[in-house]
Amino acid sequence: MGVLRMGYAHVRVTDMAEAKEHYANTLGLYEVLEEDGRVYYKGWDEWDHHSVVLEEGGVGLVKFGFKVQYEDDIDDIEKKAQSFGCTVARMSEGENPEVSDGIRIFTPSEHVFEVYHSQTLIGTEVGTHNPESFPRHLVGVGVPAIDHALITAADVKGMERFLTHTFGFFATERVQTSFDVDADHIGTWMTSTNQIHQLAVIQGPQGKLHHFAFKLADWTEVGHAADLFSMDEVSIDIGPTRHGITRGQTVYFFDPSGNRNEVFAGGYAAYPDRPVSIWTPDKLAKGIFYHARELNDSFTSVLT
Structure with missing residues (x-):
């Protein structure tokens, strides 16, 4: 596989x-x-x-x-x-x-x-024998798992070719300068499974991290996470809101060092034969922040 x-x-x-x-x-x-x-x-x-x-x-x-x-x-x-x-x-x-x-x-x-190909198996907190739905004593948000990441690259189209050729990834969503087949790529969201994206790449400096994300179940958990971030005085970048791209629900926030994190829920099932969703720059703000349809400065400029 x-x-x-x-x-x-x-x-x-x-x-x-x-x-x-x-x-x-x-x-x-x-x-x-x-x-x-x-x-x-x-x-x-x-x-x-x-x-x-x-x-x-x-x-x-x-x-x-x-x-x-x-x-x-x-x-x-x-x-x-x-x-x-x-x-x-x-x-x-x-x-x-x-x-x-x-x-x-x-x-x-x-x-x-x-x-x-392998890591030491230590098991989930609920085990595999008649497991409960979640651990009784979760701390904070209680994120269950890492989900995906977004990085920046000078040549987005080149990185898409690399990920397709090397990892067998396919694009689920893409930001292009136009709907033409040969249009320049501004961003690409890629996966090798039914997960809506495992890695996304947007145009920017080489070698930089935009964010890495943790999965949550639904809107309720995303909103609860935002409440906890406020209680703990975590710096919130944006959210809770929805993405147009991937249809996910999200809160972006920063760790104390300035690395951007995300909690992410929703999305849709990805398949290699599903047509790629294309977004153009004039609709990028709606694609990123579906409700406000406006990009904040830190979202596009703060990288680590």
């Missing part, structure tokens, strides 16, 4: 104590390991060892990890990435705690993507 999902986001933070307060007590992630200046977290409905890594010293993205279904998928992706012109390095089991061997791809957008 190839890529199953985004397995982890590894980001830098300026103050680990503040970051731990945010990710553990406001978002409700479970700390599973702390060593060598890094803290590892998982959501309550994730079964692998970790999905978020915080590293003290700076701000912004270190790398993303993508999990594949079969060990042979790694060799296939390595060959495809090299044929696309990317530098690829092998990584050994244990370089990332509890993560198998794999490869490290230096992408055309100057991001680092790691591809691996």
Whole structure:
């Protein structure tokens, strides 16, 4: 099958104590390991060892990890990435705690993507034997799992070609300069599964992170998260609102270091044969913020 999902986001933070307060007590992630200046977290409905890594010293993205279904998928992706012109390095089991061997791809957008086939299985917080619907004692928002990320690149169309060629992704939604087939791409939302998007790319500086997101169930949970962000004095960028693009419900907010997070619910089921939804620049504000139909300055300018 190839890529199953985004397995982890590894980001830098300026103050680990503040970051731990945010990710553990406001978002409700479970700390599973702390060593060598890094803290590892998982959501309550994730079964692998970790999905978020915080590293003290700076701000912004270190790398993303993508999990594949079969060990042979790694060799296939390595060959495809090299044929696309990317530098690829092998990584050994244990370089990332509890993560198998794999490869490290230096992408055309100057991001680092790691591809691996297994993590230590530690199980969800409700188990698999007659499980309850959710843990009784959730903390804060109680996010169940990481969902997707948005990055920036100078050449969006080139990154779409890379993700299609190397990961087998397909576009679900796209922002283009026109409806013409050969129009320039301003943004692309891509996946390899029924998930509406695993990774989105918008035009901007090389190697930057716009946000990484956590999944929630519905509007009620999104609104509840916004209430908790207000209680904890989390800096909210926008929301609660709805996207036109993906139809998702959202709140964007910042961790104490300035990395943008999102809680995301809804969307629709993606299929490779579904026609791509195309948005043009004159409707971009409606595509991003469906209700207000207006972009705020920080949403387009603040990157880490």
